[in-house]
Amino acid sequence: MNDQHHAKPKLVIFDTTLRDGEQSPGAAMTAAEKMEIALELERLGVDVIEAGFPASSPGDLAAVKAIAGRVKDSAVCGLARASDGDVDKAIEAVRDAARPRVHTFIASSPLHMAKKLRLPPEEVLERAKAAVKRARDGVADVEFSPEDAGRSEPDFLCRIIEAAIGAGATTINIPDTVGYRLPEEFAALVRDMMERVPNADKAVFSVHCHDDLGMAVANSLAAVQAGARQVECTINGIGERAGNAALEELVMAVKTRGEAFPCRVEVDATRILALSRLVAATTGMAVQRNKAVVGVNAFAHESGIHQDGVLKDRSTYEIMRAEDVGWDSNSLPLGKLSGRSAVRQRLAALGHELDDGAMDRFFALFKERADSKRFIYDEDLHALRTELG
Numbered sequence: 372m373n374d375q376h377h378a379k380p381k382l383v384i385f386d387t388t389l390r391d392g393e394q395s396p397g398a399a400m401t402a403a404e405k406m407e408i409a410l411e412l413e414r415l416g417v418d419v420i421e422a423g424f425p426a427s428s429p430g431d432l433a434a435v436k437a438i439a440g441r442v443k444d445s446a447v448c449g450l451a452r453a454s455d456g457d458v459d460k461a462i463e464a465v466r467d468a469a470r471p472r473v474h475t476f477i478a479s480s481p482l483h484m485a486k487k488l489r490l491p492p493e494e495v496l497e498r499a500k501a502a503v504k505r506a507r508d509g510v511a512d513v514e515f516s517p518e519d520a521g522r523s524e525p526d527f528l529c530r531i532i533e534a535a536i537g538a539g540a541t542t543i544n545i546p547d548t549v550g551y552r553l554p555e556e557f558a559a560l561v562r563d564m565m566e567r568v569p570n571a572d573k574a575v576f577s578v579h580c581h582d583d584l585g586m587a588v589a590n591s592l593a594a595v596q597a598g599a600r601q602v603e604c605t606i607n608g609i610g611e612r613a614g615n616a617a618l619e620e621l622v623m624a625v626k627t628r629g630e631a632f633p634c635r636v637e638v639d640a641t642r643i644l645a646l647s648r649l650v651a652a653t654t655g656m657a658v659q660r661n662k663a664v665v666g667v668n669a670f671a672h673e674s675g676i677h678q679d680g681v682l683k684d685r686s687t688y689e690i691m692r693a694e695d696v697g698w699d700s701n702s703l704p705l706g707k708l709s710g711r712s713a714v715r716q717r718l719a720a721l722g723h724e725l726d727d728g729a730m731d732r733f734f735a736l737f738k739e740r741a742d743s744k745r746f747i748y749d750e751d752l753h754a755l756r757t758e759l760g
């Protein structure tokens with residue numbers, strides 16, 4: 372890493388696997404499961420662990436409290452609605468943490484204020500101020516989110532953000548709660564808030580993006596380029612509905628394309644795969660094969676032209692190293708679309724050296740078998756070698 376890299380400010384990684392991730396239907400976790408994941412998140416090096424929503428149940432309050440008592444290197448955060456009861460429970464849950472944070476929120480879009488909260492905007496603004504102030508009476512680190520900011524009116528958004536900072540919020544999170552925004556629009560919204568809110572320099576700006584249109588990561592990264600310095604994300608991108616921005620994608624995008632970002636990330640990315648598998652096993656939410664970074668196909672090449680390129684030089688078809696995110700290596704599974712280079716390489720590894728003529732005959736047998744079988748395994752190669760005579 373060069374000096375220029377270190378000169379860049381650090382991007383705060385706020386993991387919400389244990390809060391928004393747990394909102395995925397069917398993904399509820401026990402306190403012990405949450406603890407195991409929290410300790411792995413701490414080892415990964417995330418800056419903030421949002422451990423739960425303490426007012427949601429006595430069990431969740433106890434789980435957040437237990438995590439706050441064990442985790443030392445990451446801040447531990449509890450979510451709270453803008454109400455005295457929720458804020459008090461969140462304070463109670465995190466107060467013993469080495470770095471406690473309370474995250475309070477209230478919706479600011481016309482739709483949510485009128486239809487869901489059934490409150491006039493001025494009342495919403497007062498509740499936001501009161502909740503932040505109450506949270507600040509309990510902990511020094513308070514985050515405020517105007518929920519559904521992506522569909523809020525910019526002028527009102529400016530006012531509620533200014534009021535929250537005035538009341539003591541240290542982080543302002545801009546959520547695209549329903550995953551509605553496009554990257555350029557979302558970046559413009561964040562830039563607009565950072566420029567127009569008079570006391571914006573007193574808080575860290577954060578983003579929290581959902582994946583309803585598949586743009587959670589793109590929107591988050593566009594916002595980082597526009598000035599946001601915290602991203603909220605989950606392992607494997609789990610979360611409400613289509614999920615949240617995936618931590619592994621955000622981290623590897625900033626690491627791989629560092630020159631495109633005005634900040635740096637500092638997590639031990641080699642722990643990503645193990646954590647991805649732990650979260651999948653715990654929540655029962657399997658990772659799709661073609662998922663970026665952590666899917667089984669993310670560093671696998673079955674097509675002959677790609678295998679040939681990768682065998683000559685991995686960078687022909689790989690922009691990241693599999694080992695850097697926890698895989699033992701990349702892989703070259705053999706199948707119908709594979710070519711001679713990979714087949715020859717695998718045969719040699721199994722101790723079968725063939726001259727060009729034998730290789731041509733073997734390859735014809737290989738293609739015949741592969742036309743009727745999804746993968747050609749080592750046992751198949753041995754059997755074909757015997758068949759060849």
Ligand SMILES: CC(=O)SCCNC(=O)CCNC(=O)[C@H](O)C(C)(C)COP(=O)(O)OP(=O)(O)OC[C@H]1O[C@@H](n2cnc3c(N)ncnc32)[C@H](O)[C@@H]1OP(=O)(O)O
Pocket residue numbers: 391394424426427428451452453454476477478487488489518548611
């Ligand atoms: C965008 C997000 O992801 S927000 C986080 C979403 N996560 C969750 O909801 C998970 C945890 N939730 C729960 O366990 C329950 O919903 C509880 C315990 C918080 C509340 O349960 P209940 O009291 O039965 O209320 P219910 O869930 O039915 O309705 C929510 C109430 O909170 C109000 N509310 C919603 N958001 C906020 C807010 N940010 N601040 C204040 N009040 C709010 C709603 O208007 C509604 O109030 P009403 O009953 O007076 O109409």
Ligand SMILES: CC(C)C(=O)C(=O)O
Pocket residue numbers: 391476516518519544546547548549579581
């Ligand atoms: C509580 C907030 C940040 C949230 O989860 C959302 O708006 O999606």
